[in-house]
Amino acid sequence: MFKKLTVITLLSTSLLTGCGKEAPKCSDKETIDTLKGIFFEQAGLETSSDKLEIEIKNIRTASFDKETGSYTCNASMYFNNKMTSLKGTLPLTYKTELLDNGKEFYVSILS
Secondary structure, three states: OHHHHHOOOOOOEEEOOOOOOOOOOOOOHHHHHHHHHHHHHHOOOOOOOOOEEEEEEEEEEEEEEOOOOEEEEEEEEEEEEOOOOEEEEEEEEEEEEEOOOOOEEEEEEOO
16 A cells, blocks of 8 residues: 555645745654655544554655755655554655745655
């Protein structure tokens, strides 16, 4: 199930608490919470569900675009689907970028 999700670009927005000229960094809480939210949403579960456990580990910044303020990130996603006993670790590439209003951002899962 998750292998199919990682090849599709998924988008989610969140409100930023501060007004900066760059998106949240790869390891910022806002970014990680949004990433987890995307996977829970795609699994049809609430983020507080005890049926799916997700951890984002080994977070690295692959690149930062000074012009747009966006980050491209690499990480490992550990998952444990307690409904099917399927668990494992997958490589994850994602991007954080600001919307034009400077108050919201996208997290796009690239692979």
